Amino acid sequence: MTSPTDEQSGMHRRAGGERTRGTLLAATVAVLGVALSVLLAEGLRDVERHGVDRAMDRQSTLARTAVAAEIRRYTDTARQLAASLGALETLDESRFAAVVPDATLAGAAGLSVVVPATTAQVSAVQRAWRADLTAVPDAPKHYFAVLDRRWGGTTPQVGLDLAAAPEAVAALEAARVSGDLVVTDAHVLLPDRNLPAARRQTSVALVAPIYRSTTATRRFVGWVHLALHGRDFLETTLRDASQGLAGISLTATGTGGRTARLGTVALRDDDGSAVVRTARLAVGRQAWQLRLRSGSSAATLFGIDVHLDEIALVTGVAVSILLALLVYGLAGGRARARAQVAAVTAELRHTERSARQQAALLHAVLHGVEDGIAVADADGSLVMLNPSAQATLAVPATAGPDERQQHYGLYRVDGVTPYPAEQLPLRRALEGTACTDEFVIRNAARPDGVRVRVSAQPLDLGPDRRGALAVARDVTALRACEADLAAFAGLAAQDLQAPLATLVGYLDLAEDDLAEIRTLGRQPRGVTTALGHLARVRTGADRMRRLIDDLLTYAAARDATLQLGDVDLNALVSDVFPAVLRPERTNPPHVVVRPLPTVRADGALLRRLLTHLLGNAVTYTPPDEAPRIAVRARPVPGEDNWVRIEIADHGIGIPSGQHARIFRGSPGAGLGLAICHRIVERHGGTIGAVDNPGGGTLVWFTLPMSTGARSADAEAPDLVGVRS
Structure with a gap:
C-alpha cells in the first residue's frame, strides 16, 4: 500500500521529470528553429543578390539603348539637315528656319550653320550673309555662325567665331576632310562661358559638312553645328530610368585619349555597397562610357526587398523562441x-x-410596451419591428425605404397630402438628425386611419454601422380629446358672448350717465372714483372679449371647412401691415418685404395668421425703438411645390428653451400663436421660431404654392431695410 508521503514523492518526481523533458524539448525546438532561420536568411540573401544583379543588367541595357537611340537621332538629324540645306539653291534665314525642325532634341543647346573665312574674307562673308561677325583676333582662320537656332528661349548666337574653341575647330576641319559627321571633344560651348560656374555644362557638338552639288561639281558650303549639353542630355534621356535610385554618369573619350565627364545623375543614398554596371557606346570616332551605380535603394527601384533576409532571420528566431517557450509552458x-x-x-x-x-x-x-418600436440599418431596411409597431402599420413590413409612403399609406395630418418619403423620421435619423413628427396611417387594413406621433434618433449598431431608432405612439384618441375640448371651448365662448355683450352695454350706459353728470357741473366727489372703476371694468371686459374671439377663432381654425384659393401674399402683407401698426408709436418702422409668391390657402385664415405674427413683431419691440421687420420667402428643400415664409424682427426675443412652447398657448400670453399653429397645420404645413442672428425672433411657416407660381428666392435678405 502506497503511503501519502510516497505518493507525494512520486508526484514530485513526475513533475520534475516533466519539467526536465519540457526543458530539453524546448531547447531542441529553439536550436533547430534558429538554425533553420539562419539557413533561410542566407538563401534569401543569395536570391536578393542575384535579383539585384539581373535587374542592374537589364537597367544597364535599357540605359545604353536609350542613350544610343537618342545619339542616333542627333546624328540622323545633323546629316539630314546638312543634306537639306545643301539642296537649297539659296540659303538664307527664312529658308533655314523652314528646314530646322521645331521639335527639341533631348539636351539640345542650339543649331548653327558655320562658314569658313580667312581674315581677308571677313568683310565679304559679312556682306554675303548680312550678319554682324565678331572675329577672334590673330586667328589664322575663322569659323562664323551665320545662321543660328537656339532652344530653351536663349538668344541666337549669329556672328560668333568658333575659332575661339579649339575642339570645335578640330571637328570642323575633320568633317570637311572626311566628308562625314564628326563629334567634337568635350568642352564648354562659347555662349556658356559667360554663365556662372554652377550653370556651365560640359558639352559636345555634332558637325556635318554641307555640300551643294550640281551636274558637274560638288561645292563645299559650310557645316551644320548641332550642340548638346551633356547634363541636360543625360537627365532628359534617363530621367525615368533613374528615378534618383540609380547613379548614372556619361563620359566621352576624345582625341588623344582625353576623357571628360559629360553629365551625372546623382545617387540619392550612396552607402558604399553599390552595384556597378558599365556600357560602352561608339559615337562618331569617339568612345563614350555609360556607368550605372545603385545604392541601398536599388532593390526598391527593381521591386526587390533587400531586408527580406533580415526580416526572415529575426522572425524565425523570434518564432523559435516563442515555440520553445510555448513547449516549455505546455510541458510544465x-x-x-x-x-x-x-x-x-x-x-x-x-x-x-x-x-x-x-x-x-x-x-x-x-x-x-404599447408604443411601436422600429430599428433600421444604414440602407434604410427595417431590421426589427415589435408587435405594437406591426399592429399600428396593419400591413406586412415588406416595403423598401422609397416605397413606404404608398405601401403603408402615410399622409400628413390633414389626411390628404402624401407624406414625402425623404422626410420620414427614420430617413432623417439615418442622416444624423433627431426629429419628432406626426402623420396619419391609412391603408386597406386601416380604412379609417390612425394618427401617430413618431420620434426618431440616430442609433449605433456596432463598429462602422449606423442605424436609426423610431418610437411611434397612437395619438388618435388624444387628438380626439383635444378636438372635444376645442369644441367645448368654442361653445363656451359663444355662450359667454351674450352676457358679456349685456355687461358691456350697461357699462356704456353707466359711463354716459356719469359723464353727463360731470358735464352739467353736478359732480359729487364719488363720480370721478366711479368713472375710474368703470374704466378698469371696461378694460377687463375688452380683454375678455378678445379672449372669447380667440377661442372662437381657435375652434374655427380646426373645424371650419377650408375655403382654398390663390392668395397673393404681396398684396395681403401690404394690406395687413397698416392695421397692426400702433398709433401711439412715434418711431416709424423699418420694413423689408421681399417678393412673395402666390399660395394655395384660405384667405381669411391666412389674413388672421399674418395679423397675429406681424402684430407680435411690432408689439414686442421696445417702445423707444423703431420696429425693424423683414418678410421673405425661401424654397423648402426637397419640396418644389411648397414655400417657407419667414418674418424676422429685432424685438425682445424669446427666452431660451421656450421657442417650441409658445405655439401651445400659455396663461397670460393668449391664444394668438396657438391659433397660428392650428391655421398652418390645417394647410398641411409646419411653423416654428428661432433666434434671429441679428437679435430678436425669426418666425417661419410653410404653405403650398399655387400652380405655376414663381419659385421662392433662395437668397436671404438683410434686416436693415427701407424706411416706409
Whole structure:
C-alpha cells in the first residue's frame, strides 16, 4: 500500500521529470528553429543578390539603348539637315528656319550653320550673309555662325567665331576632310562661358559638312553645328530610368585619349555597397562610357526587398523562441492550463446566461410596451419591428425605404397630402438628425386611419454601422380629446358672448350717465372714483372679449371647412401691415418685404395668421425703438411645390428653451400663436421660431404654392431695410 508521503514523492518526481523533458524539448525546438532561420536568411540573401544583379543588367541595357537611340537621332538629324540645306539653291534665314525642325532634341543647346573665312574674307562673308561677325583676333582662320537656332528661349548666337574653341575647330576641319559627321571633344560651348560656374555644362557638338552639288561639281558650303549639353542630355534621356535610385554618369573619350565627364545623375543614398554596371557606346570616332551605380535603394527601384533576409532571420528566431517557450509552458503548466480552461469556460457560461437573460428582458419589454418600436440599418431596411409597431402599420413590413409612403399609406395630418418619403423620421435619423413628427396611417387594413406621433434618433449598431431608432405612439384618441375640448371651448365662448355683450352695454350706459353728470357741473366727489372703476371694468371686459374671439377663432381654425384659393401674399402683407401698426408709436418702422409668391390657402385664415405674427413683431419691440421687420420667402428643400415664409424682427426675443412652447398657448400670453399653429397645420404645413442672428425672433411657416407660381428666392435678405 502506497503511503501519502510516497505518493507525494512520486508526484514530485513526475513533475520534475516533466519539467526536465519540457526543458530539453524546448531547447531542441529553439536550436533547430534558429538554425533553420539562419539557413533561410542566407538563401534569401543569395536570391536578393542575384535579383539585384539581373535587374542592374537589364537597367544597364535599357540605359545604353536609350542613350544610343537618342545619339542616333542627333546624328540622323545633323546629316539630314546638312543634306537639306545643301539642296537649297539659296540659303538664307527664312529658308533655314523652314528646314530646322521645331521639335527639341533631348539636351539640345542650339543649331548653327558655320562658314569658313580667312581674315581677308571677313568683310565679304559679312556682306554675303548680312550678319554682324565678331572675329577672334590673330586667328589664322575663322569659323562664323551665320545662321543660328537656339532652344530653351536663349538668344541666337549669329556672328560668333568658333575659332575661339579649339575642339570645335578640330571637328570642323575633320568633317570637311572626311566628308562625314564628326563629334567634337568635350568642352564648354562659347555662349556658356559667360554663365556662372554652377550653370556651365560640359558639352559636345555634332558637325556635318554641307555640300551643294550640281551636274558637274560638288561645292563645299559650310557645316551644320548641332550642340548638346551633356547634363541636360543625360537627365532628359534617363530621367525615368533613374528615378534618383540609380547613379548614372556619361563620359566621352576624345582625341588623344582625353576623357571628360559629360553629365551625372546623382545617387540619392550612396552607402558604399553599390552595384556597378558599365556600357560602352561608339559615337562618331569617339568612345563614350555609360556607368550605372545603385545604392541601398536599388532593390526598391527593381521591386526587390533587400531586408527580406533580415526580416526572415529575426522572425524565425523570434518564432523559435516563442515555440520553445510555448513547449516549455505546455510541458510544465498542464494543470494550470486545465484550470484556466475551466475558469474561462465558467466565465463564458456565466456570460452566456447573462446574455440570455438580457435578451429575454429586452424581448419582454419590446413585446410589452404599447408604443411601436422600429430599428433600421444604414440602407434604410427595417431590421426589427415589435408587435405594437406591426399592429399600428396593419400591413406586412415588406416595403423598401422609397416605397413606404404608398405601401403603408402615410399622409400628413390633414389626411390628404402624401407624406414625402425623404422626410420620414427614420430617413432623417439615418442622416444624423433627431426629429419628432406626426402623420396619419391609412391603408386597406386601416380604412379609417390612425394618427401617430413618431420620434426618431440616430442609433449605433456596432463598429462602422449606423442605424436609426423610431418610437411611434397612437395619438388618435388624444387628438380626439383635444378636438372635444376645442369644441367645448368654442361653445363656451359663444355662450359667454351674450352676457358679456349685456355687461358691456350697461357699462356704456353707466359711463354716459356719469359723464353727463360731470358735464352739467353736478359732480359729487364719488363720480370721478366711479368713472375710474368703470374704466378698469371696461378694460377687463375688452380683454375678455378678445379672449372669447380667440377661442372662437381657435375652434374655427380646426373645424371650419377650408375655403382654398390663390392668395397673393404681396398684396395681403401690404394690406395687413397698416392695421397692426400702433398709433401711439412715434418711431416709424423699418420694413423689408421681399417678393412673395402666390399660395394655395384660405384667405381669411391666412389674413388672421399674418395679423397675429406681424402684430407680435411690432408689439414686442421696445417702445423707444423703431420696429425693424423683414418678410421673405425661401424654397423648402426637397419640396418644389411648397414655400417657407419667414418674418424676422429685432424685438425682445424669446427666452431660451421656450421657442417650441409658445405655439401651445400659455396663461397670460393668449391664444394668438396657438391659433397660428392650428391655421398652418390645417394647410398641411409646419411653423416654428428661432433666434434671429441679428437679435430678436425669426418666425417661419410653410404653405403650398399655387400652380405655376414663381419659385421662392433662395437668397436671404438683410434686416436693415427701407424706411416706409
